[in-house]
Amino acid sequence: MRLVATIALMLAAAVSWHGACAAPSGPAPTPAQSADPASPPQAGALTASDARLAGDERRTRLIVDLNGPTDKLNFRVFVLADPYRVVVDLPQIEFNISPENGKNGRGLVSAYRFGLIAQGKSRIVMDLTGPVSVDKSFLLDAIDNQPARLVIDLVKVDRSAFLRTVAAQKASDMTATPPPPQLPETLLPEVQSGLPIVVVDPGHGGIDAGATSPTGEQEKTIVLEFARKLAEKINATGRYRAVLTREGDTFITLSGRIEFARANRASLFVSIHADTLHDPFGVRGATIYTLSDKASDAESARYAEKENKADAIAGVDLTAEPGDVADILIDLTRRETKTFSNRFAKVLIDEFQAAATLNKNPHRSAGFMVLTAPDIPSVLLELGYLSSRDDVKLLTSDDWRNRATDAVVAAVDAFFAQRRQNHPSVSNAAAP
Structure with a gap:
């Protein structure tokens, strides 16, 4: 059709x-x-104030500092092949982070970027040095003087395991394509x-x-x-x-x-x-x-x-x-x-x-x-x-x-x- x-x-x-x-x-x-x-962010909207990578060529972690209400924050993580990428979809977030942050990779991530992708929707995309598995993805609540944090843990896998994950995502209707322009x-x-x-x-x-x-x-x-x-x-x-x-x-x-x-x-x-x-x-x-x-x-x-x-x-x-x-x-x-x-x-x-x-x-x-x-x-x-x-x-x-x-x-x-x-x-x- x-x-x-x-x-x-x-x-x-x-x-x-x-x-x-x-x-x-x-x-x-x-x-x-x-x-x-897109629509402009609302007053008191969730913001990202920092992002960084840690780890090595076997295991790499992305950490994003968040300010604002995160108790009802829903996010989705999926992988894409050819080229290898990990994508994190979030509600609309104001990124108060220099784009230069993402140009220096580390471990399994060669670079990453962030921004609006559709109405009410933001996205983080990590370019990978090779196939990975998303080992863990979770939110840490704000505590003391520390902001809330989004954490994504990646581990190295072979291509066949990576492609099985991609196929499973599609079977579950977890596609990475953003909605068409409205x-x-x-x-x-x-x-x-x-x-x-x-x-x-x-x-x-x-x-x-x-x-x-x-x-x-x-x-x-x-x-x-x-x-x-x-x-x-x-x-x-x-x-x-x-x-x-x-x-x-x-x-x-x-x-x-x-x-x-x-x-x-x-x-x-x-x-x-x-x-x-x-x-x-x-x-x-x-x-x-x-x-x-x-x-x-x-x-x-x-x-x-x-x-x-x-x-x-x-x-x-x-x-x-x-x-x-x-x-x-x-x-x-x-x-x-x-x-x-x-x-x-x-x-x-x-x-x-x-x-x-x-x-x-x-x-x-x-x-x-x-x-x-x-x-x-x-x-x-x-x-x-x-x-x-x-x-x-x-x-x-x-x-x-x-x-x-x-x-x-x-x-x-x-x-x-x-x-x-x-x-x-x-x-x-x-x-x-």
Whole structure:
């Protein structure tokens, strides 16, 4: 049933893309709101103030200090294979812990991270050096001057024992996949029908912080601020309707971002990111990526591989993802969409170079999962490198954000103007 629904969404979106350049036969559907499912923590909410690892390569313990009411705290621990991970699901928690804490592994844990994963739900994900068993998991009550503590004990096992645990979890319906993004009913009553929908996708979020600069700026925060301003300016034109895949600090799966764009019958999808390099050697500037089965260069291949791990980072069961759908109609649509994506990339480069610094190789391509909708022209706009002090200074500047978002809006205008030229019968109500 899910496969049939997916194909139906693809075909509906394909029709809507062409429909954005033709007179509508009836009222256009009102777009859904952001897929961002989170709500802000309540006053007096449970917080995590510290986390640390102890132990060695045979037995390792994760300890999380908790402040607030823990008497009714329910949590669930499970394991995931390929890559090996241990996931801890909790109610919504405010993590007052530096993300740097989790980058230094110990014993059986190579790294760990934490954050929001869905409405009212937080998650801790531990990357493992090999297969483990969860020996014990328990809560210690606060005592004297010591906070309450969540304790997870891991012991080393062989792969066959690990996989038996994974199979037992699935048999008990203990899947690791978070609930799909919940699409709210409507955006705003005054939304005009017939306007092309531009989905703006701030990358990462929640448990997936993305890249981090040497001075601590996080990609998920920088791209969200940029995306909000961009959506505001797109909507201010009155010629398009922009919707965000997330409006707060929450995680959305890669497939959830694509499904959100299809559900909104998007005419354009712009994913916003900011990469980092371990050895930058002065590399900086914005880059626009489009989808390709074969990466345009080694750096693009590396970046795509890194970005495609977002779901694994968040503790998603990757075995639950559906396979690709092979269909002649979809293949034809994909080819046409690729052409439109490349056209938008070119006009975006033209507009962006007047407002911001571009990478010396500004248009690249690779197999980014978030760009794989076969029916929606899509690009990934990498604003710059967080490993470059010059780029970080720009990306956190209001003046630069204003100029850069103006450039993207101008590119959106140029893209749809080009579409109108190719379709002389376009209705003024259906496109700018």
